[in-house]
Amino acid sequence: MDAVLFDMDGVIVDSEEFWHEIEDEIIFADVVAGTPPARDEITGMNYREIYDYLAAEYEVTVEKDEFIAIYQDAAEEIYTENVSVMPQFDALLDTLRDRGVTIAIVSSSPQSWIAMVRERFGLDPLDLVLSAEDIDGPGKPEPAVYEAAAEKLGLDPEDCVVVEDSTNGTQSAHRAGTYVVGYRTETNAETDLSAADTVVEGPTELRKELLAQTESAR
Structure with missing residues (x-):
């Protein structure tokens, strides 16, 4: 990936x-x-x-x-x-960057809300930050936002891993043709993530899955 x-x-x-x-x-x-x-x-x-x-x-x-x-x-x-940021998220981003992996945020939140999080937790640099409000099309659960993200990155959707925690989000990414990782926490313990290709629980399992999926990028 x-x-x-x-x-x-x-x-x-x-x-x-x-x-x-x-x-x-x-x-x-x-x-x-x-x-x-x-x-x-x-x-x-x-x-x-x-x-x-x-x-x-x-x-x-x-x-x-x-x-x-x-x-x-x-x-x-x-x-x-x-809010708090995902534990060890900065280390995960650093590892992905070291592997040459393209990193993006694709969110239903507007850019102004995303900017608050980026600034507060020092998430930059990112290769793409895309809000559902930036595209000419319906938001999640429709696939348009993830299709647009892949296009803007110059990639095929099937070469992208998406991390989502909601039913609408996993459905959107699945419909776009990406590889979908459902992210499970206490907050979404009962959420239907069946559209995901795999489901991980917490940041440790997520890191393991993303490093496995991006191994070839090293």
Whole structure:
């Protein structure tokens, strides 16, 4: 494999647990009338598309601008104060760089949120940082964002390893034709990652899998 494409939320940083609190306390409680959706229905999606999905499938009680503001107001605190980076992630990036592996972040979060994480945890240099908002096409679970990432890197999707933690994310990467590693933690212990080619638990297993997949790049 020539490249490793990391999802950000729930993989690089443990932000999903904080977004779940927002969703439980505000989105599902005050925005969606009646029975709320299962969390995995929206996890991994771009927050603007989450509104469109909820408005189509459920009864929502706020306009889209208000919904977007809820996420935007929460993002800076979550990414600059609350989240932690994956243990030994910097060492993993260094090893991949030493092997000549292309490294990218491919996320449903907007560039401004990704930038907070990059700056706070010193993730640069990266070969590509792509947000679902950067492409002219639907976000996860559709394959467009991963297809666009491979194209921008000048690679075939089958030469890319993707690390994802959500149902929507693994489905997106699978549909794009990449090799998908499902990343399992306590936060997503019950999440359906069946679209992944393999599932690893925690950073130690992830490192072992990624080094095995990129061995030929040495």
